[in-house]
Amino acid sequence: MRKKILAVSAITAAAAMALAGCSGTSDPAAEGGLAIEVPDVPMMEELGDTESEVNIVAWSGFVEPEWSDTFTEQTGCTVNRRIAGTSDEMVQLMRTGDYDLVSASGDASLRLIAGGDVQPLNLDLIPNFGDDIVEGMKGQIYDTINGQSYGIPIGRGANILQYNSEVVTDEPTSWDIAWEKDSPYAGKIIAYDAPIYIADAAVYLMAHEPDLGITNPYALDEEQLAAAIDLLKQQNEIVSEYWSDPAAQITSFAGGTTVAGTSWEVLRKLSEDEKFKSVLPEEGSTGWSDAWMLASESKNPNCAYAWMDYASSPEVNGAIAMNFGMAPANAAFCETGEEAAAHCDYYNATDEEYFKKVWFWTTPIEQCIDGRTDVTCTNFQQWTDAWMTVKG
Template sequence: MKKRYRALPAMAAAAALVLAGCAADAGSDGAGELTFDVPDVPTLEEKGDYEDAVDIIAWSGFVEPEWADVFTEETGCVVNRRVAGTSDEMVQLMRTGDYDLVSASGDASLRLIVGGDVAPINTELIPNFSDDIVEGMKGQLYDTINGKVYGIPIGRGANILQYNSEIVTEEPTSWDVVWEADSPYAGQITAYDAPIYIADAAVYLMHHEPELGIENPYALDEDQLAAAIELLQQQNGLISEYWSDPVAQITSFAGGTTAIGTSWEILRKFAADDKFKGTLPVEGSTGWSDAWMISTESDSPNCAYEWMNYTSGAEVNGKIAMNFGMAPANGAFCELNDEAAAHCEEFNALNEEYFEQVWYWTTPIEQCLDGRTDVQCTSFQEWTDAWVSVKG
């Protein structure tokens, strides 16, 4: 089948994630305030007949028979799912050109955009991308560049501080219990195993060492990155284990290896024990927001666009959110029934004040995302190299 999008070469060194451009009066939350030079990838102008199938890379729980089979019945598009375990895996798979869609988190999306791997999306062809999509998930820097939308929101969540209340008997109000050398829980602390976790250290430093001048935890110059790495190396001596597999993290808490550390909101429920609690400390936290992104080499753009529209509807988007354990992107889901309302309340779906404390994962790049032009910020490759030094 003929490709609908022409594959473009990566115009920059994608591994180093160099986005050149100029910034004007940028803050931490305005995608439209920064301008980047990125590959000129065409946008689908109008939809045609559905193809035979759509190939999707997704997080576990995002593409399930309960709603995928209905989609196939309605459109004739067979849904082929490839589950990925990490953002790095998603990026690698998308660069093969074998997939139409990916459910990308913010630590992958800019890599895909700058590499020319994903195309801008014509939101007029996605009716469910409407006023019902919560405002806090629209126009974010990780998936909206130069006024062009590259991602259709799916759901979001905060990286919370989870703890075993039988060991941590008072609810912690600060992340200091996992960062400071005198933590009473040394040897019982868990942390997320990925370079993007460097941003968690930066969030802590923003609050406790303002003289470093960190305004955005994903926009670190060399000195700021060095400070974050120093803090991470200090924490390394306190860590019982790093986790990237949610099941392993649950097992660590349930087995007593871990008493406190970074977690996703849903994981304390999966531990199936009321003694596991979670909180959003005073410093705020990092978090994630996932979005559908379409490949520049999609063989099935019509099926892909319809999948993005279908899964953005209140009912299906809510099913995905409940299945995965996150806040849905479509706020109308919260009004469907009592179960939906309870889920939305638990995950703060409509609570923008809560999510204003959350710094969504965003790929660090050399152009400073906080708008500074007098320094060069560190790239994701530099973060990756630094993470190796943290773990030793």
């Protein structure tokens, strides 16, 4: 569902997913991720000799010759890269059995786990997954199931409110300027063009309509989903443009068509214009987190484990984060020099208070991941169908 072009990302529509299960806690992440029924796929107990290659499905900018060639020299594993444009494409490619690893986002992870397409990971075999990996990327519900980790963190980012400070002269503190029909910037608001954007509406409703009882923007029952869609239809009346192509988003701001709306830190940076500023509003936001995941039927698991360890080192993880434009998973990178420190500061890499306000993309499923067991939540197919009604 997320599209990444020249070191930027965007959501696109994806296929449906529905899972059943049970959860006995209102905070599944506090007990080691989500508790659901998934295929019993074995975990590697020990490493063997490396094979001759590793086949990776990755976002653009994640697997580059600058570091993959060094990996080949060190391990003898030739890196074969396949760039994917969307999470949906990644899922489809992983199900062909031709790939060992994928750099999956949270909106694809649950589908891969539930489908038996990826295997749980033995963290003892990945030494660089240690104390330096930021805590906020460990044990999350999008890649940790029944206490087992299925993903090795790569990086993360927030979906923030960007604005033209020459027009929006007072720094916004709320998303209200992008959602309310009486916004002074009506007609110049930009929004995502994707079903997962429903979660952004849910985040706003959590703060402004608490009686709806939303406690997780990816766990919406039918009534809550309907409320989110109503808000999105209201927003549609003040939206100048929907975007899925990062270049189009940058152009919209630069050309003056848009003066405020959803963005990523990297897009503001790429615009290279100081009048464009951004803020994480008081309601919080959605966001994304990527992780390496290993195919359940990997033909080259030893090379794959070697890659996950290599790519988790401060130097390589940092190179990926800088190349793409995101907060690295390995905090030790932030202490490797002035450039690294500046990058980490810009992307709030080690600021867990900042990321506590971010709801990372998680594919909606029928099990309510907020812990409710007395209702059935809506799944992504229902979100996709509902999204089709938003723009008319």
